Amino acid sequence: MTVPQDTNPGSTGFDPEQLWLRPAEPRRGRKPSFSREAITAAAVALADAEGLEAVTMRRVAAEVGAGVMSLYSYAPDKETLLELMVDHVSGELPLTTPLSGDWRADLKAIAHLQRDLMLRHPWLPAALSTRRTPGPRTLAFLERALAALRPTGLDGAARLEVFAQLTAFVAGHVTYEISQTAAGRSPERNAAEARYLAAVAADGHHPELAEALACPARPVTPEATFTRFLNRLIDGLGTD
Structure with missing residues (x-):
């Protein structure tokens, strides 16, 4: 946009x-x-x-x-x-809850707050897609995020990069959520897609896909999907 x-x-x-x-x-x-x-x-x-x-x-x-x-x-x-x-x-982002000291838990909480804000204001991910100069309210939340990352031992520049990466992830995921809601895919369309993928997986030419589809189904609600992806992102972050 x-x-x-x-x-x-x-x-x-x-x-x-x-x-x-x-x-x-x-x-x-x-x-x-x-x-x-x-x-x-x-x-x-x-x-x-x-x-x-x-x-x-x-x-x-x-x-x-x-x-x-x-x-x-x-x-x-x-x-x-x-x-x-x-x-x-x-300014809608809360700042008063004390940080836990567990930087991964604190960063996940920050990401959920960002997602909630972007869902309330669906234009925000697009607005953030170009560089913005943080104003006083934005700086207050940035200060909190940098404080949450202090236990990592990363220097200030690296902590800024981690927060930028996190915000980009949240904005991208919310954009996808909004587009899926707008598309309004019907149960019939979803069922047809599932049958198609099952047929492709059974043809013997896509063993990796067949293995992936054979795994137990995971919750597909927007909240569950976001949390799962977020956990993979943050739990995989190193401090080198």
Whole structure:
């Protein structure tokens, strides 16, 4: 999924220092009746309901009852608005539960929190597919993840890489989950596919597949599948 471009012709591009380290102030005119937080929340609500394609400066302006040009004082372009949206929903990630000290268990818990967040906001995996500059809420969760990985003995750069790998795994898996739900495969289709694979496995030309299909069936609910894949990923992580 690509993010539609909807930018202010006068914008000079995304500036993380300007966005995250300086207060949001309107550039000129009287004080508006909306805020950066309200703009971001409206954009998130639109994306949740209709997808990222629906999020345009015009639509967001209509949601907050503002003129389009007045929004550019708070989000000068679509890229900046997307940065704000990602950080806004990152604030839903809980930070108060103490870490256990078992880095694998803590990392698995973090991954489940990420999955829950992405399922609540199905546009988030696509938004994360391009590089984002972490805002304050995102940084708070990143700090927790790095702390969870401290018992590994990995240096800071390696811990960042592990967290990036984990987030990419979660985003990819959630994208697959969402696509499968949208496809709405019928029981008849699933049964036909099972019969086909059984026939292929029995032809004598695919012994590896035959062995795999002969194994006991595993739970195929989204939660069970995610947990199984996650365990393999994290349990296989080394600390070298």
